[in-house]
Amino acid sequence: GVDVISISYGSPPLPFYDDPIASAAFTAVRNGIFVSCAAGNKGPDPSSSTNGAPWILTVGASTTDRSIVASAQLGNHATYDVEILFMLVNFTSMQLPLVYPGGRNSSAAFCLPGSLNNIDVKGKVVVCERDGNMRRNETEYYVKEAGGAAMILISDKFDAYSAILETHVLPAVQVGYATGESIKAYINSTSSPTVAILLRTGNKKSAPEVASLSARGPNKVSPGILKPDIIGPGVSILAAWPSSQENITKTKATFEIADGTSMSCPHLSGIAALLKSTHPDWSPAAIKSAIMTTADIVNLEGKPIINNYNLLPAELFAVGAGHVNPSKANDPGLIYDIQPDDYVPYLCGLNYTDQQLQTIVDHDVQCSKVASIAEAELNYPSFSIKLGSSPQTYNRTIANVGEANSSYTHQIVAPEGVEISVQPNEISFTERNQKVTYSITFTRSQKTSASYAQGYLSWVSTQHTVRSPIAVSFE
Structure with a gap:
């Protein structure tokens, strides 16, 4: 099945x-x-x-931490690390002429179809900005068709420090928006801009x-x-x-x-x-x-x-x-379990009509006969709270799927401006699949200028850390 x-x-x-x-x-x-x-x-x-x-x-x-990295070395010796997917087989490591056609017209900045016809790009490395309506390797076809030797593609502003890869049809690298701005500034600073693209491998420790x-x-x-x-x-x-x-x-x-x-x-x-x-x-x-x-x-x-x-x-x-x-x-040590029927009180708490709810659960339900619950009362492994001046208390039930005899104490990283209390302070189990319920109370402790804060609740034993994120939006 x-x-x-x-x-x-x-x-x-x-x-x-x-x-x-x-x-x-x-x-x-x-x-x-x-x-x-x-x-x-x-x-x-x-x-x-x-x-x-x-x-x-x-x-x-x-x-991920795996990357295929190239160095784009400009004629002024500035060097930028970029990711590529084209293996640069038999591609020269020497400096080549570098051109940004966007200085001529806006469509040429994106290397759109036909925009490079009247621009000398033959044998040059062409700098193109990303057009969200075209696939990246589609842009390369037009550069290759115009005679370009290679391409540097600039990501849009939201990808300021990142490059997103695809397979390539000619030697090509993609750079983040900020790097692209630096390369364009260099091109504008000299009458004979050049660049060399050099292959190397690397990994990302920030991944x-x-x-x-x-x-x-x-x-x-x-x-x-x-x-x-x-x-x-x-x-x-x-x-x-x-x-x-x-x-x-x-x-x-x-x-x-x-x-x-x-x-x-x-x-x-x-x-x-x-x-x-x-x-x-x-x-x-x-x-x-x-x-x-x-x-x-x-x-x-x-x-x-x-x-x-x-x-x-x-x-x-x-x-x-x-x-x-x-x-x-x-x-994991502990789990927060939810059975299908447990979602019904939650859905009733969303103020869905009986007919709307039945569309989801596919059987007759009358919310008037169900004890509805708040969203945050669902036995979920995370918390998302909208907190005003009044404290809020919710219950969670956790089941032991680790060692039969085990004890956990709670550790709290409280969101800024929020006080959190948990009862009991310690939970103990004597057998597998045993369940224990705890309560957690959120109280606004001080006024903050932020509209949002975050933290964590962890249950910690000698073998496990069971962590739940806490997101608090202030009313």
């Missing part, structure tokens, strides 16, 4: 009763099938994340970073559920493709370097399948909890995960619980 469904697709945020993916995913989860969905590629705009139902694992995109394209929260449909849930590899991923992207017609090696949450989603789906094979008795919510509560919140340098478009620490609305760590997810 089916254990995991991976959906690299999403519509604009819709109420769950109008969202066919949300309804279909609920049916799948009710039948024990884990559902992983892409968060979308509308980042870094706030509230751009889609597939926000709590029974779905919503996946954002991150970079993982949140991809600029990765959609962000808050969750527009259900603000009390933090989305996205998790991030995973979604930039410069070697993916199967229906046709060759390198103008090679007689080949079976049809692959593409692709980016987006459509790439990160299958990574998480695969991890979920591995967890299901190791723990066949775990529910979809248990698997989701294991993935979220063991996620990494620091990069390879041990520093907070950053956005790759501004190099600043990423908020929870970008990373969710953090970056997936498959090995730790296999042994």
Whole structure:
């Protein structure tokens, strides 16, 4: 039978009763099938994340630590590290003439079809700005057609410090927006600009970073559920493709370097399948909890995960619980489980009508006979709170899936301006699958100028750290 469904697709945020993916995913989860969905590629705009139902694992995109790096060495000896996908076989390492056609007309800046016809680019390295309506390697065709020897493609402003790769049809590098501005300034400073492109390998110690394209929260449909849930590899991923992207017609090696949450989603789906094979008795919510509560919140340098478009620490609305760590997810210690019927009080709490709710759960429900709950009361592995002057208390139930005899104490990183208390201070288990309920109270401790703050609650034993992110929006 089916254990995991991976959906690299999403519509604009819709109420769950109008969202066919949300309804279909609920049916799948009710039948024990884990559902992983892409968060979308509308980042870094706030509230751009889609597939926000709590029974779905919503996946954002991150970079990896592997890269193929070239150095673009300008004639003034300034050198910039950029990523490439063209192997530079038999390509000269000598300085070549460098040209930015955008100085002539705006369409030439993007190297649009026909825009290079009256510009001397033959044998030169051509600097082109990215046009969001064209694929990057499509731009290269027009440069190659005009006689260009190579291309430097400048990312748009949101990708200021990042380059997103695809396969190439001529020697080409892609640079972030800030680097592109520096290269254009150099071209304007001399009558004979030149550049040499040199290949080398490298890795990124700042990885993982949140991809600029990765959609962000808050969750527009259900603000009390933090989305996205998790991030995973979604930039410069070697993916199967229906046709060759390198103008090679007689080949079976049809692959593409692709980016987006459509790439990160299958990574998480695969991890979920591995967890299901190791723990066949775990529910979809248990698997989701294991993935979220063991996620990494620091990069390879041990520093907070950053956005790759501004190099600043990423908020929870970008990373969710953090970056997936498959090995730790296999042994989470504790899990927050949710059964399909547990979502009904939550849906009633969204003030859906009985008919709207029945569209989702596919059976008769009368909310008047159900004790509805607030969004934050759902037994979710994260917290998303809208906090005013009154304290708010919520309950969570955790199940022991680690050592039979184990004890956990809580550790709190409180959001700025918020006081958090947890009862009890310590929880103990004497057997596997034993459940314990705790309460957590949020109180505004001081006025802050910020509209948002974040923190963490962790349950810590000698073997495990079970971490839940806390996002607080102030009223």
